Amino acid sequence: MSSPPRGEHDDAQTGVPLTAWLGEIMTPSGLPSSVLVRAIATFSQPADRIVTIDAPPGISHAADHLHRRLHLIFRPADGGLAVSDGGGLPRHTAGLVIDYQPAMIDSTGDVFPDPFLADYIRAGGMLRPGGILLVVIAPGNPQCDGLARTVTAARGAGLRYLQHIVVLTATVTDDRLTRPPAGIPADGRLLTPAHTDIAVFTTPGGRHG
Template identity: 30%
Template structure:
């Protein structure tokens, strides 16, 4: 759990999550969706998807997870929908956007299809049964409401309260930090979120930096020299410009206290 109980910092992990095709500007890319599902759930587990456009559905269905779309109402109430039905054989759910086997991208270390000792079944009934107390993973994009700070706080409260009922012991809530369209990413203090989660019985487990930048071996290329910037300015014909490239997403991972994470 927390290195300092109840407070940041927590372990920081870097994930490489290359983007391709139509998800260049998506907050949760196809590859990131697959990695989240693979790392924080197992075949047969239940996943509640609060992301924009419910982008975890393909990864869940291919990986044998039960996928439940969720959303906020205009009054900031959280609604969890019925389980997404299995797709018929031969259905094309996105072509080459994701692998049919998560091991194609991440190896065997993130999957363990074997039985879980001393663990109750976590599969929701196929007819869309209640996921409360059975959910292994809840994923939402942050902020929950980019336009209204008061609504954002209300939605966070509703989400945290719901997670205390939805998550099984050791289940995880992942907040994927996005940048609103047209905005420039700036440093942000997530202490209020961590404190609110702690007040709801969720411990701050991990901080993940999902990097989509180009790499040279194990080195990330993140700094441009003055000469490179001048060359770019001459090439574009711009006298003055602001160059900002969002090359990563921050993921805040919280887990329900009272149970150990299965790793």
């Protein structure tokens, strides 16, 4: 495979900064713990409230390591967002919301229409002015451009697209990516994900907005 990008570049299609982070080994969450810690440290302040949507258990360790207050939210089967402890959603108080995006493809292979617009409107309502929404987009069906659909939905919710982070989850040796062993999903296609995307958005009113 070709060499990974160094430093920060502009995404040719969107004009936003495109940055590569080394993640090395894939985890069940789609992000190594070192990347979780880096993301929280980069996009929040020590006093910030951190909200996660459908996050894996490892997020608690990353938040504790950085002494951040963590608020866990999940997507119930009937839609919408719910708080794990049964309380209400925070309103305009979160400095950072991290969303682990679910699949955009249903069991028949059909793409869900506008899947996350309502969720991003709710996420924007949780963030303080200038707060950050990080959307973790794991590798998925090549027929569905998850990043493009995420950006469209978030912009429709009034959020500004700030940055595209490519987390490299394949081994890098001598500036070259080494593909992980191929996995074979149920439909028989070879699947060798080498990265996970993180889309970074902000609300108007802060230093980014």
